[in-house]
Amino acid sequence: MWKVRLPDAGDIDDQLDTALTLKSGEKVYDLSDAERAAIHSLYADYDQRLGEPDAALQPPALADCAEALHGAYNQVQKGQRLASLRSRLLSAVMECPLCGSGDATTLDHHLPKDEYRALAINPRNLVPSCQPCNRAKGTLAALAGQGMIHAYFQVIPAVTFLKANVTYAAGSLEVVFSIEPAGLPPALADRLTFQLDRLKLTERHPDAINIFLFSQKVAFRLFRGNPGERELLRQFLLDGADTLDQDLGLNHWRAALLKGLAACDAFLDDPWAYLDKPPPAMNAG
Structure with a gap:
């Protein structure tokens, strides 16, 4: 409850290719080398900022592909091309880390995907949760230092609170x-x-x-x-x-x-x- 182990980011390029390429081989969006490098930098910046909201996590360099990355979250659902990412994240927890009682059956975007579109399939922005917690959290405005803690990154003192x-x-x-x-x-x-x-x-x-x-x-x-x-x-x-x-x-x-x-x-x-x-x-x- 409250905290869970930080997941491995995995093979970012493979995730991007899988998300943005149909099974027929047709590209949903063909990332340029510069965009691909910018996504790697964005994910690293997200880690460095401990997932706290910041305008730097909405880089102009990704403006053209942000919509495609946002839409790619649909591929994280069951039966879709990135379903293995979903399974890996959900299987890493015994229960919902937000409430400590429900089964973790959904993935919650710590930073809202509609605001941080290029982070929509970043594994470290996807936190396992139960459906009631996901619904209760809703679409909170992301404000630095406020709101929900990050289950992967938040530093919590070893005290009983x-x-x-x-x-x-x-x-x-x-x-x-x-x-x-x-x-x-x-x-x-x-x-x-x-x-x-x-x-x-x-x-x-x-x-x-x-x-x-x-x-x-x-x-x-x-x-x-x-x-x-x-x-x-x-x-x-x-x-x-x-x-x-x-x-x-x-x-x-x-x-x-x-x-x-x-x-x-x-x-x-x-x-x-x-x-x-x-x-x-x-x-x-």
């Missing part, structure tokens, strides 16, 4: 996620908060929370009725959070949730009022 504030009463669980700014550069804290709000992660996660916690039900039951049950449960939650921090990286929502539950006295006093009921999503029947 994602908090889960848990309210629990009569077996009903409510979780609100927030960003703790301490230890973060103010601008980064603002971007993380913006992303949390823009993607509506608190509103979208109740089902994922219920599925996750009920998947732990067998483990919870091991402590039921034991001497010191409350402390055993608290330590189990904290140990689980530590394991998730190690396995999934800091600030995954699952780890934040377990820490929030460990700090919730009402839940520790009687988790069974929640766990003994069917999962809320199954109550319709």
